Amino acid sequence: MLAREVLEELVRVLGREYVLTEQEDLLTYAYDATAAMKHHKPDVVVAPLTTEQVADVVKIALRYRVPIYTRGSGTNLSGGTIPIEGGMVLSMLHLNKILEVDQDNLTATVQPGVIIQALNDEAAKHGLLYPPDPGTVTTATMGGSVSECSGGLRGLKYGVTKHYIMGLQMVLANGEVTRWGGKTVKNVTGYDLVALFTGAEGTLGIITEIIVKLIPAPEARKSMLAVFDDVDKAGRAIAAIIRNKVIPATLEILDNVTIQTVENFVHAGLPMDAEAVLLCEVDGYKEVVQREAVLVERILKEEGAVQLKIAKDDKERDLLWLARRSALPALAQKRPTTVLEDATVPRSKIPDMLKAIRSIATKHNLQIATFGHAGDGNLHPTILTDERDAEEMKRVHLAVDEIFETALALGGTLSGEHGIGIAKMKYLDREFGKAGVAALRRIKKALDPYYLLNPGKIVRRD
Amino acid sequence: MSVYDSLDSIAEELHKCMKCGNCMAVCPIYKETRQEVGVARGKISLAEYILSGETEMTKGLGSRFSLCTTCMACNTNCPCGVRFDKIILAARAESVRKKGLQPAKKIAFTALKMQRVFDFGMKAGSIFQGVALKNIPNRHSKLARMRVDVGIGKEKVFPMLSKKTLRSEFPAVIKVKNPKLRVGFFTGCMINYFYTDIGRAVIEVLRENDIEVVIPKFQACCGIPASVNGDVASARTLAKRNLRAFERMGADALVVACSSGGTAWKHVFGELLENDHELKALADKWAKKSYDISEFLIHQVPFKKEGLGRVARKVTYHEPCHLNRGQGISKEPREILKSIPGVELIEMKEPGRCCGMAGSFSLVHPDLSGQISDRKTADIQTTHTDTVATGCPACRLQLQSGVENAGFDEEVLHTVQILAESYRVGKEELIHSK
Structure with missing residues (x-):
């Protein structure tokens, strides 16, 4: 419970309406989208309308040492917004204005509560595009997306969130408002704190404004779907496409378990015995798309695709993408709990990773379906389970441990796009070693000495 | 077990939710309030906490569960196929069982059950409505606004109560020469008391297509206002009365021009009367031959195109x-x-x-x-x-x-x-x- 004076001060800054203290409301900020994670109720939820209010709230929190859990839409998959130490949830959803789309500098300036899709819609009016497109594009906020450095389907060609963040306004843990970066392409003034704050999961500062890079929207696109009877062949096809200097906007893979589940769910016309399906889309100028599409088609045939479908128009494109789009819904409806991981490997190791995941599933007698962004090595092994089954959950945790070990052994990383949060904290020293984790902790302490900002995430207190 | 009887009935439905938050993209309430409790995910969590015993049903929870227009947009956008419309009904019914109905709603739903009193009230209302409502000049319809704020604001514009109810305007059976079909017309309250113009149009169109129209005098409110607010007992009473009224008159089909009424006849009556063998069978029988007017005109008649004049x-x-x-x-x-x-x-x-x-x-x-x-x-x-x-x-x-x-x-x-x-x-x- 918070002292009464803390609440009174918060109300003085924000007004009664923007300070939630009733149990019925607090309970709805105790969780996020992470599966099988313990929830924890905050003591208060505040929703500021301005940067100044955010700064004032942080100063109150500092004075009374109240943990601050900054939250956008709460769609993350790492426990990143769960207020595990109680205290305050800082909802950024009312800071939701698109402040500017600058066509001359190809930037947009937005507040953190803007939904990614809203920025996309606004950019599209000017023929521009904000490329990062996580699966939560219609629900996640820009602030959350920058804090988690989310990826998505276009990573291979266009990169991920961090490649589009040019400037940030941050409220620091001492309540001071700072600006980093800006609209210039070149900027080497001081340390690159824009890079540091991007993906920091709200543990180092609070984002109150974001300047993003926009690009001209591609003129044309073409989608292809290839079916393989062997995972290795699919892997070789991925490598061959890249080796031939074609960088598709998206290159997605579905494994056999996913294919079977999806096929039973939407009847997209995929062969049930297929070992892998690759979905590829090239985009750019019409002429370039034409040339690349022909080349990719040839490569896919040469590498032994047993079936090849090429979309002639947008309607056929949507049909091809139906299988990929339906992957998560289809899997989610099979069992009540869906544990979605994002271990990532160099793209050349995709076949090895797929095979390893399959043997882990067999070993622990679990249903694991794998799909994901083959082009950038970011796979989503998805464990279908039921969190009420304690015995099965034990096996799930063992399998998750082994998936991470395999990813690291193959030269990969714990998390491609979901972040560390609470969920993967215990694995951190396996990737960084003790010295690496200690360095992270020193950075945390330098910027947030009292562990006020999203405490209990990424790095543990000493 | 129906959603109206116990919160346990939705335990599996709740468990399907993976908290992805896709409902946030389409929820009309969440779009305005941007508070988690406004969206399906928030209320699903609250229902889970009640079932797990982490919290008890409170009046405060009841008021949170009132934050839903039951528009079902979240159902359609849910990757896990969660039927939130069922969850919200069950949660509201549980709230009424544990904490009772709000006094204003109690009075309103009791009145709906007493058809003659209700009719009399509406008649008196049509005469005296000028006391509370101020006419607004509008060239299309008779509209009015509240003169004083009774807690619902003065912004809302209401249609004036009709001088004569639809059901008193027409005989119980409206005959046509050589009828193709005999159709029961479930008017619903709004069409009977306020929008009699819609009701007249339904009758006009059906007659134009050589269909005999039956309007049972003893039909009642569809009960949806009661059932969506958790007043299951009132909703059951009304469902039974409606089924008996139409069964007595008999018809080849039943039409409605109101989306709540259609939902009631097609889905809700059967669910409410699940435990009553005889009435459940009756509800199912009528559900099979209940149609929205547009559905009926396209698929069952189909309505005649000759004789349609130009409407600019x-x-x-x-x-x-x-x-x-x-x-x-x-x-x-x-x-x-x-x-x-x-x-x-x-x-x-x-x-x-x-x-x-x-x-x-x-x-x-x-x-x-x-x-x-x-x-x-x-x-x-x-x-x-x-x-x-x-x-x-x-x-x-x-x-x-x-x-x-x-x-x-x-x-x-x-x-x-x-x-x-x-x-x-x-x-x-x-x-x-x-």
Whole structure:
């Protein structure tokens, strides 16, 4: 419970309406989208309308040492917004204005509560595009997306969130408002704190404004779907496409378990015995798309695709993408709990990773379906389970441990796009070693000495 | 076990939710409040905490569960196929079982059950409504606003109560020469007391298609206002009365021109009476032959195209949630509109987005309802049409209120009214050509 004076001060800054203290409301900020994670109720939820209010709230929190859990839409998959130490949830959803789309500098300036899709819609009016497109594009906020450095389907060609963040306004843990970066392409003034704050999961500062890079929207696109009877062949096809200097906007893979589940769910016309399906889309100028599409088609045939479908128009494109789009819904409806991981490997190791995941599933007698962004090595092994089954959950945790070990052994990383949060904290020293984790902790302490900002995430207190 | 009897009935439904938050993309309430409790995920969590014993049902929880227009947009956008419409009904019924019904609702639902008292009240209302309501000059309909704020604001525009109810205007059986079919017409309250023009249009169109219309005098309120607010007992009483009234008169089919009424006959009566063998069978029998008027005219009749006169209207169509997502009827009204000579159909942005009326929701949360309505009104205005068609009298009220407050000229009609108008013009054209 918070002292009464803390609440009174918060109300003085924000007004009664923007300070939630009733149990019925607090309970709805105790969780996020992470599966099988313990929830924890905050003591208060505040929703500021301005940067100044955010700064004032942080100063109150500092004075009374109240943990601050900054939250956008709460769609993350790492426990990143769960207020595990109680205290305050800082909802950024009312800071939701698109402040500017600058066509001359190809930037947009937005507040953190803007939904990614809203920025996309606004950019599209000017023929521009904000490329990062996580699966939560219609629900996640820009602030959350920058804090988690989310990826998505276009990573291979266009990169991920961090490649589009040019400037940030941050409220620091001492309540001071700072600006980093800006609209210039070149900027080497001081340390690159824009890079540091991007993906920091709200543990180092609070984002109150974001300047993003926009690009001209591609003129044309073409989608292809290839079916393989062997995972290795699919892997070789991925490598061959890249080796031939074609960088598709998206290159997605579905494994056999996913294919079977999806096929039973939407009847997209995929062969049930297929070992892998690759979905590829090239985009750019019409002429370039034409040339690349022909080349990719040839490569896919040469590498032994047993079936090849090429979309002639947008309607056929949507049909091809139906299988990929339906992957998560289809899997989610099979069992009540869906544990979605994002271990990532160099793209050349995709076949090895797929095979390893399959043997882990067999070993622990679990249903694991794998799909994901083959082009950038970011796979989503998805464990279908039921969190009420304690015995099965034990096996799930063992399998998750082994998936991470395999990813690291193959030269990969714990998390491609979901972040560390609470969920993967215990694995951190396996990737960084003790010295690496200690360095992270020193950075945390330098910027947030009292562990006020999203405490209990990424790095543990000493 | 039905959702009306126990919160346990939705345990599996709750467990399907993986908290992805996709419901946030489409929830009309969340869009306005940006508070987690406004969206399905928030209320699902609250229901889970009640079931797990982490919290008890409180009045505060009851009021949180009132934050839903039951528009079912979240159902459609849910990757896990969670039926949130069932969850919210169960949660509200649980709230009423544990914490009782709000006094105002208690009075209202009791009145609905006492048909004669209700009729008398409405009659008295039609005479004395001028005391509370102030007429608004409007060239399309008789509209009014509250003179004093009784807690629902003064913004809302209401239709005036009709001097004569629809059911007193017509005999119980309206005969035609050589009837093709005998159809029961379930009027619903809004059409009976306020929008009698919709009811007359239904009858006109059915007669035009050589269909005998039966309007049982003893039909009652559909009970949806009670069942969605958790007053299961009242809803059951009304369901039984309606089933008996129509069974006594008999008909080949039953038509409704109200999306709540349609939902009641097709789905809710059967669910409410699940434990009553005899009545459950009766409910199922009638569910199979219940149709929305547009559905009936397209698939069962099909309505005659000859004799349709020219109606020069630019029309946009608003989808009632319980007709579109609730009954899967979306193409039919458009098909009717497109078949009318002179009608130009211009789609609005997000025609399936909730208008924010949701029955008593608009009385309990007038501000929120108004905000949701404002978005719909703006979408209508940008179509530059002169008419909004819809398939539900409650939506019509909300749309009329929105249009009136925004101050642009747009007539709000039920689809069937435009069809009736076309038949009427067709007859005049025929007379003139002779």
